[in-house]
Amino acid sequence: MSITMYSASVPGLLKTLGNMLGWLDKAQAHADARKFDSKNYLQLRLAPDMLPFVKQVQIACDSAKGCARRLGGVEAPVHDDSEQSLDELRRRIRETVAFVESVPADRIVGSEERAIEIPARNREPRRFSGEDYLRHFALPTFYFHATMTYALLRHAGVEIGKADFLGV
């Protein structure tokens, strides 16, 4: 089978989104064992001028959703970023998985040259071909926020390791 825009995007996104659910389970178990409220994770930051945990998860989800939506040229559900607990973040991830899974492969196959515009605040939107968007924006952004999610949990003492990141 030759690689396609679908096989190069959706399976990897789904795999890591599924792995994230496992990290959140371990985060909950860590909170239960130490008897702290797992809501406390949501505002953790690696630096005071970085986005908190809750935003890292939300943006990882939106990166995956945006990738499938833009490459597929389909509508996606809107999320209002109102999550206030690990359970609500788990639901956000599951809804993202369901949406990404719902996009027909044949909508994404052949999207190499699709014109993609990413709105930017206070300046011209960024314009990409479908393939440049995938390799230089969608995948790096998705893995960036997934890794930040992992890093914050790891920094907080949750017992996760590289095998949890890769899901092996």
Place this chain on the structure above:
Amino acid sequence: MSITMYSASVPGLLKTLGNMLGWLDKAQAHADARKFDSKNYLQLRLAPDMLPFVKQVQIACDSAKGCARRLGGVEAPVHDDSEQSLDELRRRIRETVAFVESVPADRIVGSEERAIEIPARNREPRRFSGEDYLRHFALPTFYFHATMTYALLRHAGVEIGKADFLGV
């Protein structure tokens, strides 16, 4: 142009490796401004049982090198992980870029079904098809260590942002 195993791997790796050089430049500038020895970055860790900065950079480089080497079925230069300064890490990144650039595209194009084995300590090697290796191991591992490199610098106060991560 249809996506290929080459276009889905090498350009993205090269872009982020180039971006990493920029983060290291800003890390050096931050050290100079605060008058501390930039060697101090090398042993920074987000948690005492995580790998230090120097290893994050080395493994990001090795992930890129390994991806081009394995998908291309070529030999790659060996690195002995002896870097002891930001300058030496910059050289490591530049040598990695030169190697990845040197692999002919037509060696990687068509590698979807190539049998890839990743040795593992104390257990059976992991076996992948070329495409599964790319999407479920090489790219996630590369972006994981690149993001950890970024996270450690950001946590240390270096003035880098998402635009430096993406190189836009």
